[in-house]
Amino acid sequence: MLSNQTILLNDFCLQWQYYKHAILQAVERVGNSGWLILGQEVKHFEKNLADYWGLPYAVGCGNGLDAIEIGLRCLGLRKGAKVLTTPLSAFATTLAIIRAGGVPVFADTDDNGLIDLAHCSRLLTENPDIRYFVPVHLYGQALAYSTLLQLKKTFNLCIVEDCAQAIGAQSEGKPVGSVGQIATTSFYPTKNLGAMGDGGALLMQDSQLYQTALCLRDYGQSEKYVHQVLGLNSRLDELQAAILNDAFLPNLKNFTQRRQEIADFYYKNICHANLSLPKIPAHALPVWHLFPVMVKNSQYRQSFEQHLEKAQIKTARHYPVLIPDQMALKNNDNQIQSALFIHAQYIADHEVSLPIHALMTPEQVSRVVKACNDWVMNP
Numbered sequence: 531m532l533s534n535q536t537i538l539l540n541d542f543c544l545q546w547q548y549y550k551h552a553i554l555q556a557v558e559r560v561g562n563s564g565w566l567i568l569g570q571e572v573k574h575f576e577k578n579l580a581d582y583w584g585l586p587y588a589v590g591c592g593n594g595l596d597a598i599e600i601g602l603r604c605l606g607l608r609k610g611a612k613v614l615t616t617p618l619s620a621f622a623t624t625l626a627i628i629r630a631g632g633v634p635v636f637a638d639t640d641d642n643g644l645i646d647l648a649h650c651s652r653l654l655t656e657n658p659d660i661r662y663f664v665p666v667h668l669y670g671q672a673l674a675y676s677t678l679l680q681l682k683k684t685f686n687l688c689i690v691e692d693c694a695q696a697i698g699a700q701s702e703g704k705p706v707g708s709v710g711q712i713a714t715t716s717f718y719p720t721k722n723l724g725a726m727g728d729g730g731a732l733l734m735q736d737s738q739l740y741q742t743a744l745c746l747r748d749y750g751q752s753e754k755y756v757h758q759v760l761g762l763n764s765r766l767d768e769l770q771a772a773i774l775n776d777a778f779l780p781n782l783k784n785f786t787q788r789r790q791e792i793a794d795f796y797y798k799n800i801c802h803a804n805l806s807l808p809k810i811p812a813h814a815l816p817v818w819h820l821f822p823v824m825v826k827n828s829q830y831r832q833s834f835e836q837h838l839e840k841a842q843i844k845t846a847r848h849y850p851v852l853i854p855d856q857m858a859l860k861n862n863d864n865q866i867q868s869a870l871f872i873h874a875q876y877i878a879d880h881e882v883s884l885p886i887h888a889l890m891t892p893e894q895v896s897r898v899v900k901a902c903n904d905w906v907m908n909p
């Protein structure tokens with residue numbers, strides 16, 4: 531690997547070099563089995579995923595968006611029901627709520643960019659008709675377990691935890707997804723556990739919810755040609771399940787550990803008066819899906835990005851536009867603007883994500899640090 535090569539946010543070519551053998555073996559097995567949809571591979575993967583996560587049941591589905599929609603529908607969401615969520619996330623979080631028939635109500639974030647649970651508590655007190663909640667464990671950070679549990683109990687909430695960026699993250703020793711009736715995740719290729727295409731899953735403790743999710747992902751059929759509800763076509767492919775089983779899930783612990791080592795190195799070595807690193811919440815074990823830094827003065831953000839671009843380091847913004855400000859929602863009276871999103875807007879205006887993926891070499895990690903520290907602001 532040449533030292534002047536571009537450092538990518540994700541290196542899928544290198545991943546292919548490393549895992550090609552295991553992937554091709556998985557493809558071969560599925561080909562030989564003659565079974566392509568909802569067979570043994572998906573069953574095994576669901577079992578392995580549930581074991582990894584520490585929850586009793588997992589249901590594979592088409593993607594992370596569908597997982598949230600199916601989750602809300604499993605919890606009986608009716609058209610027009612309000613759903614509390616965050617303005618700073620992948621658009622899919624809110625899109626899933628609307629597709630399930632819900633009306634998003636947005637709370638502000640904290641200064642790390644995660645939904646502010648204290649603000650949620652105030653909104654839930656003022657709006658006692660809100661019964662549904664979709665919190666997001668953003669950037670691979672974990673929301674506080676006991677605060678989330680307290681909210682659930684106090685306001686009698688139905689919760690779908692969006693864990694698309696946080697598989698394996700913990701708070702107070704508990705995996706994300708332990709509070710909500712349902713946890714969802716995504717196997718979009720950039721995610722910490724990524725497939726070679728789309729995929730997603732729901733996890734739960736309740737066997738009834740498990741049965742409902744199995745039914746909803748497959749047209750709503752409870753057995754062949756028996757349809758009791760209107761479901762989706764949202765199935766995880768046997769091929770993707772086999773690849774996840776053989777190549778990626780067995781390595782997830784190592785991938786996560788590597789991300790944590792890189793984050794440690796960034797904390798120890800990035801030092802610049804105008805860059806601030808995320809504060810790790812108490813009792814949390816993040817999995818560093820992303821490594822967001824804040825450029826203290828927003829007018830210098832572009833200068834920082836251009837400096838890294840010149841050093842052949844890719845960056846991205848997560849997320850430059852708040853969800854309620856997106857055109858698709860702007861004139862939609864189907865949402866309730868709860869307040870100004872001061873913290874979320876700050877993140878949208880100041881955040882830059884640095885490369886942090888499991889296959890980065892020590893030399894690449896050092897290059898990112900050096901480029902950050904060498905940055906001279908010019909407006």
Ligand SMILES: *Cc1c(COP(=O)(O)O)cnc(C)c1O
Binds near residue numbers: 622666729
């Ligand atoms: C990626 C992502 C989703 C959507 O997952 P897809 O598989 O792309 O549909 C939802 N929420 C969050 C927080 C995500 O990062």
